[in-house]
Amino acid sequence: MGEDKAMKRVRTPTRLSVALLSAGFLLFLGWPWLTARGGIHCQAMSMALFHGCLALAWNICSMMGAVSLGHTAFFGLGAYGSALLCHYGHLNPFLTIPLGGILGAFYGVLWHIAFGKLRGAPFALASLASVEIPKVIIDNWESFTFGSLGVVGIPPLSPIRVGSFMLDFGENPVHLYHLFLVGTLFLCLLYRQALRSRWGWAVRTIREDETAAASLGVNVRRTRLQVFICSAFLTGICGGVYAHLMGLVEPALVFSLHISALPLVLSIFGGRFQWYGPLLGAVVLYPLDQVVFRSLFPVGHSALYGFVVILTLMLFPQGMGAWLQKRLHLASS
Amino acid sequence: MMLQFLVNATTLGAFYALVAIGFSLILGVTHAFNLAHGEMLLLSGYLAYFLGKHFGAPLLLILPVSMLTMLFAALCLERLLRRVPEPHELNTLVITFGLVLLLQNAMLMAFSANYRIVAPETGPGQTPSSTLFLSETQVLILGLSLAATGAVFLLLKRSFLGKALRATIQDGEAARLAGINVKHMHLLAFGLGGLLVGTAGPLYARTAYLHPFGGMEATLIAVILTIFAGVGRIRGLLIGGWILGLVESGTVLLLGTNWRELASSLILIALLLLRPEGLLPKWAKTRP
Amino acid sequence: MAAEATPPCLELKGISFGFHGRPLLEDITLTVGHQEIVSFIGPNGVGKTTLFNIICGLAAPLKGSVIYRGVDITGREPHTICRMGIARTFQIPRPFPQMTVLENVLVGIWFGAEEAGKPDGERQEALRLLDLVGLRHKAEERGRELTLSELRRLEVARALATKPRLLLLDEVAAGLSPQAIREAVELIKSLRDGGLTLLIIDHFLTLTCQVSDRLVALCERKMTAVGKPAEVLNSPEVMRAYLGRGDA
Ligand SMILES: Nc1ncnc2c1ncn2[C@@H]1O[C@H](COP(=O)(O)OP(=O)(O)OP(=O)(O)O)[C@@H](O)[C@H]1O
Ligand SMILES: [Mg+2]
Numbered sequence: 056m057g058e059d060k061a062m063k064r065v066r067t068p069t070r071l072s073v074a075l076l077s078a079g080f081l082l083f084l085g086w087p088w089l090t091a092r093g094g095i096h097c098q099a100m101s102m103a104l105f106h107g108c109l110a111l112a113w114n115i116c117s118m119m120g121a122v123s124l125g126h127t128a129f130f131g132l133g134a135y136g137s138a139l140l141c142h143y144g145h146l147n148p149f150l151t152i153p154l155g156g157i158l159g160a161f162y163g164v165l166w167h168i169a170f171g172k173l174r175g176a177p178f179a180l181a182s183l184a185s186v187e188i189p190k191v192i193i194d195n196w197e198s199f200t201f202g203s204l205g206v207v208g209i210p211p212l213s214p215i216r217v218g219s220f221m222l223d224f225g226e227n228p229v230h231l232y233h234l235f236l237v238g239t240l241f242l243c244l245l246y247r248q249a250l251r252s253r254w255g256w257a258v259r260t261i262r263e264d265e266t267a268a269a270s271l272g273v274n275v276r277r278t279r280l281q282v283f284i285c286s287a288f289l290t291g292i293c294g295g296v297y298a299h300l301m302g303l304v305e306p307a308l309v310f311s312l313h314i315s316a317l318p319l320v321l322s323i324f325g326g327r328f329q330w331y332g333p334l335l336g337a338v339v340l341y342p343l344d345q346v347v348f349r350s351l352f353p354v355g356h357s358a359l360y361g362f363v364v365i366l367t368l369m370l371f372p373q374g375m376g377a378w379l380q381k382r383l384h385l386a387s388s
Numbered sequence: 389m390m391l392q393f394l395v396n397a398t399t400l401g402a403f404y405a406l407v408a409i410g411f412s413l414i415l416g417v418t419h420a421f422n423l424a425h426g427e428m429l430l431l432s433g434y435l436a437y438f439l440g441k442h443f444g445a446p447l448l449l450i451l452p453v454s455m456l457t458m459l460f461a462a463l464c465l466e467r468l469l470r471r472v473p474e475p476h477e478l479n480t481l482v483i484t485f486g487l488v489l490l491l492q493n494a495m496l497m498a499f500s501a502n503y504r505i506v507a508p509e510t511g512p513g514q515t516p517s518s519t520l521f522l523s524e525t526q527v528l529i530l531g532l533s534l535a536a537t538g539a540v541f542l543l544l545k546r547s548f549l550g551k552a553l554r555a556t557i558q559d560g561e562a563a564r565l566a567g568i569n570v571k572h573m574h575l576l577a578f579g580l581g582g583l584l585v586g587t588a589g590p591l592y593a594r595t596a597y598l599h600p601f602g603g604m605e606a607t608l609i610a611v612i613l614t615i616f617a618g619v620g621r622i623r624g625l626l627i628g629g630w631i632l633g634l635v636e637s638g639t640v641l642l643l644g645t646n647w648r649e650l651a652s653s654l655i656l657i658a659l660l661l662l663r664p665e666g667l668l669p670k671w672a673k674t675r676p
Numbered sequence: 677m678a679a680e681a682t683p684p685c686l687e688l689k690g691i692s693f694g695f696h697g698r699p700l701l702e703d704i705t706l707t708v709g710h711q712e713i714v715s716f717i718g719p720n721g722v723g724k725t726t727l728f729n730i731i732c733g734l735a736a737p738l739k740g741s742v743i744y745r746g747v748d749i750t751g752r753e754p755h756t757i758c759r760m761g762i763a764r765t766f767q768i769p770r771p772f773p774q775m776t777v778l779e780n781v782l783v784g785i786w787f788g789a790e791e792a793g794k795p796d797g798e799r800q801e802a803l804r805l806l807d808l809v810g811l812r813h814k815a816e817e818r819g820r821e822l823t824l825s826e827l828r829r830l831e832v833a834r835a836l837a838t839k840p841r842l843l844l845l846d847e848v849a850a851g852l853s854p855q856a857i858r859e860a861v862e863l864i865k866s867l868r869d870g871g872l873t874l875l876i877i878d879h880f881l882t883l884t885c886q887v888s889d890r891l892v893a894l895c896e897r898k899m900t901a902v903g904k905p906a907e908v909l910n911s912p913e914v915m916r917a918y919l920g921r922g923d924a
Contacts, residue, residue, distance in 0.1 A: 122478060124485060173660060176421050176477040177667060180611060181660045187653035195646050253786055260772055260783055263819075267770035269754035270732055270763070272787035272838055276753070312604065316489055323482070328774075355497030361490030365468070368483050372473045 125182030133291025159291020205305030326376020401633030410581030416619030426603030432589025462582025683746030771819030788838020
């Protein structure tokens, strides 16, 4: 009957979506040359990709049904971890950033231990409250973290020599853009493969019905732990990168509600249940905010994000990705 | 000194309870997590500030205006949250979180990031706890908070409407079957919540510095007290408010202001873990 | 004897349980042999489903132990117990609502059984199980689109997908037509002939009496009667419990 056709429909991508994906890829590859090289549009897109990674990291939790309002805890720990290691240890940023990520992952393990029983709204509230713990400690441990003054003079990402060519991420925005592009693509493909693996199915069953999943043999506790570790590690890495981009970290800068909120908004807008959703949300919404809204309302332009979240959840709760997929499907059949 | 400390903590606690009652009623009756509760408080605080500053309006005039405005705002919110898709509690939480972002930035746009306070009696940089024994503001806060709390308590316990509200809190479905118009109860809960926030806002503007990002703290306090007391339990909220007031003032006294936020966060996490049934009694009963 | 060498399929030893300090089950002791079908009857709310939850690890008993094939599994996690070969259906069906029916079954195949089959074999196996319960024509529909009786059948297919040796069926026949009940009886019998041991909760005495080797009557926290279906149904305690309910 039609069921075999239906099976194929889910698995093999249609020609149209392949065409769209490759067009999108080429557009992103050539973006710096389409816009003024290294100008504001290029930088905005760099940061959009960066926030896309952040949203992907957040969405791992959301795929499991855990909506977190506290990812800035991982972000801040990653940023501080990397910044302080650079400050005290004078290590290469490319080494300290993963170490910062590990610090974030460590906090993720703590989440798993402490919030093992919490789900839904209570989990969201607990994650929100958990941000204060590292923030207040860092704020008050002045001898080590410089308190609310923050760490300044963090070195930018160190240059890499490829043959005779110098990739200088600190100085050249185009190189930075391509670094982010490569990183994002890598993460996105990894994410897609992970979701399609058995592990991804386990994560999905936990979202849809945890008790049923457990009694069908899914190891809920271990999967939750793995999800928290992955999500926290990646968010911590983003935090570390951010520290080296900015050159300084302060508690109020890296432990902020805004950083918890952004990945949530971008993922919900782009589509939480598609692998490309968070990235889609980031490349659409973030430049819209930075390029259009920011010039209209220099202060308080982030109101856009709040507005978008409310609208998306009320009008199409599955997000733009699901909507787009439906459209593509109709167009190709 | 000790007495001063107790007086301050009592005032603070009564005010906390006032803030929490609205949140708790809304959560209990409609199962909507209103994370924007603190932002509503701030809004009415700003309203009071500008009415007082620019029109020189007395508190007696400010209060009704603020209450009516917040009543209106809360009813609008009810309309918005009514159509939220399932799962209701989580989605209302996320939507009101979006509202928090929206309101924070809108307030930033409108009022800038300056710290403002109505009639700073104790001068900037000083916490009110170090000078007067019992300031006029404190009397006001204590009196108004207790009056509002008492009024809601009487409404819930003595009136027919209160009975219907309490029935809806305990089991919305059963209340519907018993002929209670649950939709009206939702409106009533939001309305009451709005009125209470409208009462608390002008008082807040007199004790604390208004800042566009300051609302989350108030929300968290409301959440803490609600979990502690259980939804819709006025006496429990009042007692919880006093305990929280004592703990926070104690932390500030012993460790300094910097640690206060940590104390309330830890309390929130501990309550979430130890009293999971405190949020909504009905949910805890879902069978495996 | 052979029973000495191989331990029984399931032993419940003095199980007690309660919610919030209110006792629900007291001292439940029962031994179930291999390929036996044991049914539980009892008034609503007596704790039948709770007993199933205890067996498959969703609830921990206050006292007593659950022994499966000679291994004490009390307090182990549900997924371990599932992989050891105990599967159950839920009285209130718990499908994965966003997944298709086929995917629902595939989850059971992937995570329930220890050994992994070939990718193609898995699909074939899932479709075979859907055939068994008569849901093959719904394979591509989402879990949330099924009717209640279809969901009950999905529960059975999903439980079978974990390749169990002990299957717990919780009111699978509720609301079925007489024809469907006859099919269910056939299915249960053929499953037992295939080597399964079954525990069944059902208010449908036509079904339980036809298939079960033994009937267990639960009443007011205790097991009041155990034995052949006819004996149990005629025992004074059960008569009292059921007639008492009929009066009310
Ligand atoms: N999570 C829970 N918390 C508190 N009480 C519970 C919980 N789950 C079930 N109960 C109560 O325990 C009792 C036994 O429930 P159980 O579901 O085991 O009954 P049952 O025998 O399966 O009834 P039925 O024939 O209706 O399926 C019921 O009174 C029920 O209300
Ligand atoms: Mg039952």
